[in-house]
Ligand SMILES: [Cu+2]
């Protein structure tokens with residue numbers, strides 16, 4: 001190997017090694033929120049935010065490398081009178097070595113890094129998922145252009161007479177895991193609460209599930225993320241996270257209201 | 263190798279310019295139709311942007327449209343918005359970009375660059391254009407009647423919620439478009455395999471041809487699948503239920519269809535839809551590799567690696583479609599596989615960048631307008647490609663899926679990279695196709711006035727998307743969490759208007775040069791490939807005698823050559839000298 005290649009190769013490999021090590025350290029430091037992501041009120045949202053930031057960092061470095069080289073070459077090797085380009089096909093063993101090195105760096109530092117982190121995060125979230133028997137369960141049904149929210153009522157069973165049904169308003173307890181069972185009665189919708197980092201399609205004919213735990217009392221917006229017709233943009237719901245007692249009280253009110261309507 | 267089947271030069275106007283079987287005329291027909299739809303789709307984008315910036319602001323009524331339609335308060339109804347986003351997407355992808363990068367580049371360049379008289383099947387070629395023409399008429403009709411299920415047309419929405427004939431026409435238009443592309447693909451593959459001039463080995467083919475070849479192969483693999491998928495969708499609208507599950511209630515009415523699977527369509531659609539992105543960008547990668555070599559006066563760096571990596575991407579693109587369905591309740595086993603395969607695409611892509619930068623390195627760079635747009639592609643495709651990683655990573659995708667982040671990502675790859683590729687190709691091959699040069703000064707202004715606002719438009723979308731801004735919504739101001747970001751929508755709209763205005767320069771340059779541009783010589787750029795050995799524009803049958811190819815496509819700046827390029831037919835330097843020269847250093 002010629003010596004003039006050694007320095008760029010060494011610095012390149014060094015830079016990428018730092019690149020592979022730095023983001024985990026940064027993530028471990030607990031960067032909770034950066035300005036480009038919305039406020040996070042869930043216990044699991046940091047998984048998404050951390051990986052987002054790691055991917056952002058890696059891609060930013062790669063992008064910077066490309067653009068710096070691009071601008072440097074264009075300026076440095078712009079046309080000058082009487083000057084000729086170097087005849088270089090880029091197919092000698094040294095070029096093969098560089099290509100393979102680059103491929104390995106991309107494979108390990110970016111691809112496997114991202115895949116691994118994503119798998120670990122999602123496995124952790126899946127592991128902590130609440131037990132459907134004992135958790136606070138809500139059944140959400142999408143319809144053009146409403147969210148139908150169903151609570152099991154006192155018997156804890158869905159599909160019975162004491163079910164409590166509301167539209168576009170969902171109250172959930174703070175500090176408790178909430179399991180949401182999702183389906184649709186017409187077209188595909190998507191149950192989407194950005195501030196809880198939750199998004200799951202509501203697919204007719206099948207049931208999907210998602211869970212979250214809200215960390216503090218707050219009011220959030222529930223939006224539809226999948227195009228479902230002309231009213232897609234206004235398929236908006238409200239999520240109220242409050243104490244367990246407040247949720248129970250609200251549910252009772254809904255029940256009385258429902259009785260009165262009958 | 264076989265000769266192109268000879269057909270006599272037609273004498274009537276109709277035979278020569280309308281129902282022509284000459285690949286050059288057919289290519290130009292695709293180009294003009296594509297440019298027409300590009301302007302139409304671009305205007306739609308501006309209307310969409312206007313709506314997003316001032317959705318309920320009475321002081322900004324939509325110019326012209328609001329008056330024509332008599333809209334209350336000057337703002338469009340949401341149904342119209344739905345038709346617009348559907349049409350903008352499908353028109354831009356299938357009727358603007360596809361005819362330019364595949365229809366025009368493929369038809370125009372394949373015979374000229376491989377040294378053939380015409381395509382292998384000239385009549386099929388003509389048919390391919392006219393089927394495409396019928397498809398585009400259907401598309402315009404769909405626009406008039408209104409179709410509204412997005413360019414992806416997911417059922418049940420595409421089946422139940424849009425009862426107008428517009429949706430039927432839309433599906434028909436896409437199916438016909440598929441048939442046309444299939445005819446083209448058969449022709450491209452056959453021509454490249456069978457009609458290469460003597461000496462034009464696979465290793466000597468220009469990279470543009472390699473890109474077009476892979477595109478055609480990919481088209482052959484995926485178009486039948488989407489055609490079947492669309493056919494079933496059309497049948498579902500007429501009463502069958504391939505995609506409709508039991509017991510749907512639409513508008514308070516129970517459907518009597520049942521027994522189908524909603525997600526089946528998504529699998530069929532994305533089995534085609536993901537490769538479609540590569541179908542469009544492979545020719546552009548070829549063009550980038552080629553134009554960088556021409557204007558750096560240097561061989562295309564790592565030719566073999568580029569060709570192999572294109573092949574790897576073709577293979578990978580067929581097995582990653584599931585990354586579009588992570589939020590549809592996919593089993594972890596499957597989603598992990600799709601995620602891993604998707605991230606692997608970054609490896610061959612990285613090699614492209616290495617080779618493109620390698621071509622520039624120690625070159626003799628001429629910043630002509632086609633070169634500026636080519637360098638622009640390296641920049642915007644870096645952004646477009648790298649942001650793909652956010653969607654590959656399942657945990658991130660679950661959050662950014664169906665937000666403006668995705669919109670920014672695919673606009674950087676399609677609207678920016680492929681569009682720049684189309685523009686660069688037009689600047690570069692215009693003198694060959696029309697015999698006149700385009701204006702260089704206007705071209706350079708066009709580049710900068712396109713490049714800068716374009717970043718404002720599409721980079722802004724990443725920031726909005728990261729904040730959770732949903733795509734395809736007609737009125738973002740309804741959401742409290744988006745309200746602080748509404749000023750971004752206004753900013754993007756201003757940038758989009760500037761971007762749109764800059765294209766007037768291109769239109770003016772194109773039309774002016776067509777009639778009054780400086781006359782072009784045979785080889786105005788000093789390029790090595792075969793199309794530059796024939797007159798501009800080339801006569802019917804292209805070559806006076808079948809050319810004999812003596813060298814590969816990229817002999818720029820050979821040390822012992824008298825000038826800084828050797829055309830593929832030239833034999834001035836003894837064989838083997840170039841190898842010796844390369845080893846001497
Ligand atoms: Cu919806």
Ligand SMILES: [Cu+2]
Pocket residue numbers: 535536582583585586
């Ligand atoms: Cu894809």
